[in-house]
Amino acid sequence: MSTRNSERELIISTVRKFVEKEVMPVASAMEHANEYPHALVEQMKEMGLFGLNVPEEHGGVGVDATTLAMIFEELSRGWLGLAGVIGTHSVMCDVVVKFGTEEQKRRFLPGMASGEKRGGICLTEANAGTDLQNITTAATRDGDAYRVNGAKMWITNARHGSTFLLLARTDPAAQPAHRGMSAFIFEKGAPGMTVSRDIDKLGYKGVETCELHFDNFPIPVDNLVGGVEGEGFKQVMTGLEAERLNVAARGLGIARAAFEEAIRYAQRRVTFGKPIAQYQTIQNKLADMATHIEASRLLIYSAAEKRDRGERCDLEAGMAKLFATETAAEVSFEAMRILGANGYSKDFPVERYYRDAPLVVIGGGTNELQRLIIAKNLLKKYKDKT
């Protein structure tokens, strides 16, 4: 899939205008109030942002991975929580597009693309995050349905969303465990699934992240992704490759927002008779921030282009995710230093960027995990054959 340059420019400038006009003026106040952005979500639906990676034949926009990354950068520059509403939703779309049966695509994708059916991914459990093979949530066949029992933690979009991708064990005895795991699409409605708690978070507010309980919750057999058991772990891992890129782009958006605030402030704030931007100490910071941001952008585009060529990009997406999100954490802290006390104040957005950045370091596979993925792929690529 590749998006024409003119089409890409139009999409990006539309999203940028939306962010600057509608999101930036309200983001900090809504984030501080932990208010769900209902009106902005409606506008995002109208703009087609829920169907970005859904092909046109199924009602989506069908943009390529590079354009998708650019859109995530723009949204996160305004408000990470808002980008979160389409973040895991787009991972779910990716899995259904790649692995769903034709009937599942027809049944789910148009609603997912319009945002009428929106949600995310239910993978993590209290005792299984990085080590996803340790999940215990089970789906047991019972006639025309599977009965799900267990609990999921940290599920973004769980309260306001309606449609989710679930990873569960269908063969608890399978060895290795991942061979006994299957992925399902489920919709809220039937009894047996409760959103039991909204987790109180450091940042990434506005969008909700919840704990879910399943008690004999029925999922129709027809909702088993691809119609085959035992493929779920592989399907989900492919989706997580896409997620690494969108999380990297979200890191880039936070870093850019923090840098833009810092360089503007540095030219206005005067100490000892000069704007602080004229001191070499501050210039060094700005130079390092901008260089890391540009390097993050190039790593993201390089990984996205490889994905657009239809190749796996685990190594490149891992590097992009690692570098761009560490950059988000560093740059938001450097911006806070440049703003001095104002950086620590809720009157300026930098404290929000600083609180949001750790989510992109931890979510989408921790950066410790990214290093393991990078090293594994490097050892494969540079295998010593002597």
Ligand SMILES: Cc1cc2nc3c(=O)[nH]c(=O)nc-3n(C[C@H](O)[C@H](O)[C@H](O)COP(=O)(O)OP(=O)(O)OC[C@H]3O[C@@H](n4cnc5c(N)ncnc54)[C@H](O)[C@@H]3O)c2cc1C
């Ligand atoms: C705000 C937020 C939203 C989220 N949204 C979702 C969502 O929508 N859906 C979903 O399924 N999950 C979601 N998650 C969960 C997220 O994916 C996990 O938190 C993440 O994968 C890490 O898992 P964990 O928290 O269990 O940490 P653990 O796996 O317990 O890791 C703890 C520490 O040990 C390190 N570690 C673990 N194993 C290794 C190893 N082998 N080698 C080296 N270091 C290791 C980790 O890097 C980390 O530093 C969300 C998390 C957050 C914070």
